[in-house]
Amino acid sequence: MSGSAFTRPAVIGAGTMGIGIAEVLAAAGHDVQVLELSREVFDRAMDGLRKRLSRQVEKGRLTAEQADAVSGRIRYAESVEELADRDIVIEAIVERLDVKKDLFARLEQSVSESTVLASNTSSLPITAIAAAVRHPGRVMGLHFFNPAPLMPLVEVISAAETDPELAERAYAWLKEIGKEPVKVSDSPGFLVNRVARPFHLEPYRIVGEGIASKEQVDRIMRAAGFKMGPFQLQDLIGIDINYAASVSVYEAYFHEPRLRPHFAQRMMVERGALGRKTGKGHYRYES
């Protein structure tokens, strides 16, 4: 990986996003350290990763050697001190600002001054996370999409004090490892979650105003070229997750009317109709 912007990455958190990002980096040939407080969580995540890789082997997309090499490049770390030699650290822990700020402040004590500190947050301001460190120029957002190994898009987010050259480096690095990066400035919902909002919100209004049924909306939107209608898609994503994202962006923009959610969505959440995972959402699913 000569000439690469980063060669010694670490990921913090072995949840779905964390292990997914680790897989992306390992598949690109990097040795990745994954910091996770619970060894058990890490081991479970690695088991899942190996299962996914062996399915790829069965399908003939990877050789057994390649699959072993990918999982072999991911190493466990149990404390921030072990990350001292890393040149980029990507945080993918719980979506809580206080917890993230605390982690970034501790990270800064252990890593070198040139180490880039990135967050995979989807809903918190990078600018607020950066405020926890003494050198905020090295803090940025790298927002991967779930599932990270399959979704090519990564939002490269620059906060108020992020070094402008950093976005360029991260952008080049992500391209090199086969991703499709986009440069985004730090603002609520970043890019995709914000611009996609009307696709999820307006259909509630259209149905609520008696203009069309849910089935009609989905049928019309599919006929217009979308792979799935908005209600089908929400059932897949999870109506609660989609609702939380909507509320978070709406609040962050101080109640901008364009982003106003609809009470019908909240009622779906309240009655536990969350989509496929609960067997019923906008549509019913046979268990």
Add this chain to the structure above:
Amino acid sequence: MSRKVAVIGQGELYEKVTRFLTDRGIEVPDTVALDLSGVAALIDLEAGTDERHRDWLTVLEENLPEHVPVFTSVLHRTATEIASWLKRPERVVGFSPLFLSEMTLLEVSRPLQAEESASWERHLEFWNELGKEVEMVGDEPGLVFPRTLALLVNEASFALMENVASREDIDLAMRKGTNWPHGPLAWADLAGIDRIVDILSGLHRETGDDRYRPAPLLRKMVYAGWTGKAAGRGFYRYEA
């Protein structure tokens, strides 16, 4: 069905709809002569943003046989409002002319004044015979898909104005991050920036809700004549 249809409108939408009809062997007579004898339908593609639209439609109705339907674009106004201008409001059918050739599905709406008209649905056979699946929805500007598209474009336009990302990155992100068939800005160029503004301003006026306030950038693009691919320039530049 008679093979003659009168069409009023102008610009790219007019070209596209008349081409759709003539490709199917339908003659499109000139409405200026006011000779509407023997037409199967009057198709009104006027954006409805100015008052001349109303005058012209009422003059044409004088010359239109009474059983002939008027299919009017409801991107900017409701079918109910346009029906209120006519002597026979029950002949009005709202529809979305956007992407008429590309989509097999056609959204239509029924004016309130035609709620009790037993023969109203027969007007829709015109579209069935042209191979369209008709989807009847409520009568609001922009119906379902045009309205939703306009809001996606509007949000993307605000994001562009606010320098959240470049136009290429906005489009790339929406194609790769959410699997949309087009980026919203490229899609706006295909639909026409003026049409997008028509939908938003129509919704804004009818609902009084700032949710539908068009991004100032979209209005400026219309002033500048950057109305999309057909004009050679919209969010992107196109080779003539």
